[in-house]
Structure formats: C-alpha cells, structure tokens
Amino acid sequence: MTSASTEAPIRVRIAPSPTGDPHVGTAYIGLLNYIYARQRAGKFVLRIEDTDRARFVATSEEMIFDSLRWLGLNWDEGPDVGGPFGPYRQSERTEIYREHADILLQTGKAYRCFCTPEELEVVRKQQMASKLPPRYPGTCRRLSSEQIEQNLATGKVHTIRLAVPPHGADLSSATTFRDELRGAITFEHNNVDDQVLLKSDGYPTYHLANVVDDHLMEITDVIRAEEWISSTPKHVLLYKAFGWQIPRFWHMPLLRNLDKSKISKRKNPVSLIYYRDSGYLPEAIINFLGLLGGGMPADINNGTEQFTLSEIIQHFVFTDIRVGGPVFDLTKLKWLNGEYLRKLSPEQFFLAVRNRVFSDDYLRQISSLMQTRIEILSQFGDLTSFFFSDNVIPAPDVFLPKKRSLDETLAFAQDQLVALEASEWTHDALESGLKKLGEEKSWSVKENFMLLRAIVTGSTTSPPLLESMIVFGKARTLDRVRRFLEAQKKLTTQKK
C-alpha cells in the first residue's frame, strides 16, 4: 500500500461546497484538519468545490469564510487569501480537469459515455426492480472508435467515465486502501461503478476534481467524513491511473441526530449562521466539537471537559478518535455555552449581549419597523419581543385559522417551511414564493401569512411579516418554523 512519504511537509484541506448555509459538519471536519495541520507545522488549505452549478448558492461562499473565521479556524491558503497552488475555487480550474480527463482518455483509463440521463434512469429502474445493484451497464465502454468518432462528429454531448478494471463482473479484482483509523479496507471492483468524472456541462464531478486538486495542491492527508469511504476506491484508482502518490486517508465519524441518523436540518440546527446569530460563542462550539469522537485525553483541566482551541492543538491525539458517530447533543452544547458565558467578566458579558442581541444594526432595522406603530417609546418592546426571545411557540387558538383543521394547517406549515428553505431571503422572493404556494394549496393570502406570522412571532399582531423575517434572518426563522412543527408533532403523538 502506498502512502505519503513521511518527510513531505504536511498539507491538509477542507473542501466545502457553496450550496447553502455553512454546516456544523464542515466546522467539525474543519477543526480536525486545522488541528492536524497546527500540530505538525503543516498548512491548512480551504478549497471551494463549486462544481455543482445546479445547487450553487451565490451568498454561500462568503458565509463559509465568515463562519469559519468566526470559529477561529483560519486557513493558510484559500480563494480569498491566495497561495502558491491556486486558484482555490474549482470553477476556476475547469481547464485543468479537462486536461486530466484527456490524459485518462488517452491512456484508456477512462472513456466517453454518450448515454443520456433518461436512458440511464430507465436502466437503473430495471435493475432495482430485479433487485440488482444499480450500476452503469457499460454500454459506451464497448463503443468502437468509429462509433465514438461518429458521435463526436454529430456533436452528441457526453460525459467521461472512469474505466474500473477489470472489465466485466466475472473477473475478480479489488482495490485496497488504508484508513488511518480503521486499517485496511477492500472493495471488489465489481462493486465499484464506472463513475462519471467529467459531466456533460464540462464541469468535473467531486471524484475527479478532488483527486486532481489534492495531488496538485500536494495534500498529504485527506481528513474527511466517513460518508466518503465508499468512494475512496474510485479515488485510489484515479491516483493509480495518473501514477500519483496516494495520500493518507482519515475518515472521521459522521455527526448524528438524536436518533442516530446523519445530522440533518430537519432534526437539528446545522447552520453555523444559526449558532452565531442565536448567541452561541465560538469557544463553546469549538470546545464541544473537540469533545466529540474522542481524541482529547480525559484528564485535561481536571476532567472539566472544558478547553480552548490551543489546548486542543496541544493535547488532541488523532489515533484515539472513536469512529462511532457521535450524537450532536444540543443540550450539552448549551451547557457549555452557559459555562463560557459565566466565565466572561461583567463587562465582556455586557458587550456580548450588546453585540449579539442588541447590536446597533439589529436595533436599527427593528426600529425602522416600529416608528409608525407606537405612540410612546416604552411600547417598543410590546411588538418586538419575538426578536429577542425564543419562547414564542403559539397555541392552536393563536395559529389555527378559523376554517382549517389542525392537520391541514400543520401540513400547510410544513409546505411553508419547504418554500422558505428554497427561497432567497428577499422581500420579493419570499412574497411570490409564499403566494404561489397559497394558490396551489388554496390558502388565502390572509390565512397563509397569518399562520406564518403566528409561528414566527408567536402572535397574530406583529410588525409586517416579511420585513420581520428578513431582519430576524433566514437561519433563525427556519429554525423557529421547524421547532414549531416539531413541538406540534410531539403534542399530537402524545394525544394519540
């Protein structure tokens, strides 16, 4: 088994995709990479993997930068700070991937595939129906060079696929790689699909881009989440196809919901923006993340389980990481956050409240909503308490429209949530999205907005809903709607 030579200077990376709010999982893997680099005088690289143009969110990249910096995980090289291996945004490197795909084509390690997504979908359904593993049938792998020329000449769009050796499922061969936490892991090649490497839109898939970049950026240790284990043989095959040195692989446990499923926004707040805006301290989050998965000796600071980022760097032992997926337990995070809050001096605490809860910017936006709605300044709090309190879950007599049943109302609220999740956070986008939903489901604008108002503000009287939601922020608004639905679900199951 090949692994990176020990003399090579350590270089690690995180490679988030700008597809939405920055994720706690990114912070967790980011932290691990960061401390790995800092422990070994290595470099920590931030690379933006924006090759999925369908899921691309323009504001996402900036949020990733902001929230990682907020946590104190500063990178040595990246799109914004530059570095000797740039560019660090994959959308700016498409030429590189194309060249490398060509190399694979020339050496017969990859081939052009002219199958359409529709054709593939049909095959996949057939395979599933007959209980076969869904796998690319290899149609285009058998194309003659004349057929390929012909397809190319007619301008047929195509992808480029990895030619997994050996050809045919009857021959048995396998790829084995070493996971630094688990030891050797082997995949038979007939369980490895001919993965698409270059999409028909000219962008690479993760697999190609990741391997090419990791090599070109001289990454020595790939520290990423466990969900990548299954695709690692494809990556190893690529390294071998190019004749490159294979890095060390460390697959980290996956953060879980309370029910042990992979952490998801349905069941847990996962947006770092949410944690920041709700008033979690970065120190608490780092501390909490450092607690998960083992790695920290139990006796640090008399076993208080409280430690700083630099203490983590000092004491964390990678080979002690437990690979069972830890539950992201908000209860313990809150306790830790409380501990950090109490450690602040009174002045620091006051400043934290002022900057996070009552910042000038926040207050200014709220004020602008209130000027025409109050007659005495002391009334300011009456209509705005929901901006500062999380204790706003309304009772049915508040949120239930007169002519609607509880079930249909909750179903509609669920639809609202989905619409809000997908919406850009602007007045126009929100308004048209919600109105469109209302038309589809035959909910009047009044019922529609009143329900959402009740959920978000806890009351049927409030400043204008959309403006309020914009000021309150997407992450916190969504969390509020989710928690409302969660609370209602609990109530109804209790009754039954």
Added chain:
RNA sequence: GGCGUUAUGGUGUAACUGGUUAACACGUCGCCCUCUCAAGGCGAAGAGUCCGGGUUCGAGCCCCGGUAACGCUACCA
C-alpha cells in the same frame, strides 16, 4: 437488495491495551442556599459494555458467528 463502517447508562467520553464492585461530564430526580428563576453546593437513580458461542485462572478489551444502526449505492458533494 448489494457493498462498506460502527456498536460501553438517555447523550458525549474513560477504563493502566485481559486484572478489584465499569469511571467522568451533560441530562434527569431529590435536598441545601434563596423573594422567583438560574448559578453554586450536596446526594441519588440510571449501563454489566448489541446478542450467542469460544479462548483464558480471569474478557468491555482476543477469536468465531449472528443482529442492529448508520453511510454509500447520482452527470450531489
């Protein structure tokens, strides 16, 4: 379904790498403090280490076989 990974109280982790009665933290419950709520102090309940075999004087740690959960199974990452 196939492949892969994992498995210690409700949750996060310990257990000198086989050695007393499985430890700590969060949470829960009780008591103290107190005008309330927190914080703080004291205490309690809660696992016999997924299950079944085996090796051994001795197994949470080693071996075999199950089971369950999770992940992957996309022209998403």
